[in-house]
Amino acid sequence: MKRMLSGIKPTGQLTLGNYIGALRNFVKYQDEYEMVVFIANLHCITQPQDPADLSKNLTDAVALYMACGLDPEKATIFLQTDVKAHAELGYIMACNTYLGELNRMTQFKDKSAKGEKNLTAGLYTYPCLMAADILLYNPDYVPVGDDQKQHVELTRDIANRFNNKYGETFTVPEPLIAKVGARIMSLQDPTKKMSKSDETNKGCIYLLDDLKVARKKIMSAVTDSVGKIQLDKENQPGLYNLIEIASSLSGRSMEEIADEFKDEGYGKLKGYVADVVCAELERIQTRYHEILDSHILEKVLADGAAKARAIADKTLADVETKLGLEIKY
Numbered sequence: 646m647k648r649m650l651s652g653i654k655p656t657g658q659l660t661l662g663n664y665i666g667a668l669r670n671f672v673k674y675q676d677e678y679e680m681v682v683f684i685a686n687l688h689c690i691t692q693p694q695d696p697a698d699l700s701k702n703l704t705d706a707v708a709l710y711m712a713c714g715l716d717p718e719k720a721t722i723f724l725q726t727d728v729k730a731h732a733e734l735g736y737i738m739a740c741n742t743y744l745g746e747l748n749r750m751t752q753f754k755d756k757s758a759k760g761e762k763n764l765t766a767g768l769y770t771y772p773c774l775m776a777a778d779i780l781l782y783n784p785d786y787v788p789v790g791d792d793q794k795q796h797v798e799l800t801r802d803i804a805n806r807f808n809n810k811y812g813e814t815f816t817v818p819e820p821l822i823a824k825v826g827a828r829i830m831s832l833q834d835p836t837k838k839m840s841k842s843d844e845t846n847k848g849c850i851y852l853l854d855d856l857k858v859a860r861k862k863i864m865s866a867v868t869d870s871v872g873k874i875q876l877d878k879e880n881q882p883g884l885y886n887l888i889e890i891a892s893s894l895s896g897r898s899m900e901e902i903a904d905e906f907k908d909e910g911y912g913k914l915k916g917y918v919a920d921v922v923c924a925e926l927e928r929i930q931t932r933y934h935e936i937l938d939s940h941i942l943e944k945v946l947a948d949g950a951a952k953a954r955a956i957a958d959k960t961l962a963d964v965e966t967k968l969g970l971e972i973k974y
């Protein structure tokens with residue numbers, strides 16, 4: 646069975662973008678692939694976090710992974726810091742990455758271009774830790790949203806370089822990016838990705854949003870003044886985004902949805918999108934509360950970490966040997 650690995654960095658509450666672009670796909674793949682998914686808590690602290698909020702977000706993220714349908718019997722689910730090999734291989738990866746490569750990473754470039762102050766060295770080198778997260782498990786595929794493609798490509802470059810220099814060590818993974826839903830946009834500014842770090846919160850639907858609040862956000866989503874329902878990403882990006890959301894959740898094609906509403910007003914379409922989203926959120930939230938009440942998270946994470954360690958420690962030992970880091974007696 647081919648292996649697949651992915652992670653989410655819960656710096657805030659998980660969003661509908663995370664669900665459509667990433668989480669939902671993990672669930673789809675867990676029957677066909679050996680799925681390894683983790684909570685990237687070390688990645689969260691590349692920017693300042695309130696410790697109490699962070700800890701709550703980590704718990705919620707594990708519960709939401711499961712509420713969305715990830716089954717700990719099928720998938721290995723764990724917390725990054727429970728497997729110490731991540732940090733060590735992350736450092737080794739940093740020693741095999743060029744500054745020029747990190748300088749080209751758009752996520753870091755965007756943050757520094759925005760003039761954000763006090764950016765940390767951890768944020769700058771985070772693609773090295775991400776490469777370690779991936780390569781420790783030698784996955785064949787890494788399902789991610791569009792924004793992470795560049796980081797997976799860097800991981801491939803680092804893996805190839807290491808293999809060429811020290812001998813075959815790592816599987817070179819492929820990014821796997823869904824055709825629909827790889828980049829869900831903000832409901833308030835459809836030129837920007839829907840993001841947990843949305844300042845106003847109005848453009849972003851959180852998986853734990855009250856259903857009334859979620860519906861209101863959709864009904865007040867920014868659209869356009871064209872006045873016609875059709876698929877025109879360039880000129881009607883807000884409308885396109887809403888149809889993409891409904892399509893990825895309902896399994897209907899975007900064309901079919903646009904066609905159904907072609908003679909209707911925007912309000913009617915928004916109502917439909919809100920129905921589809923709220924039905925999905927309700928299902929997830931019910932499961933989320935059941936999971937928290939059942940107190941199974943601790944065991945899921947302990948079992949997951951044990952399984953993950955068995956794979957990761959072996960890879961790290963191989964890397965240390967290849968680099969000559971150990972003393973042979």
Ligand code: ATP
Nearest residue numbers: 653654662663666667789790827828829839840841
């Ligand atoms: P931030 O929102 O702070 O920019 P993030 O949501 O991108 O962070 P993660 O939580 O680590 O960071 O993302 C987890 C996964 O969700 C990644 O695979 C990412 O590509 C995907 N993802 C995030 N936002 C969206 C979105 N708006 N549309 C589709 N996929 C997304």
Ligand code: LTN
Nearest residue numbers: 651652653654685688775778779
């Ligand atoms: N960088 C990703 C989260 C992440 C990840 C990974 C995803 C960290 N390590 C390994 C896939 C594989 C993000 O910020 N969205």
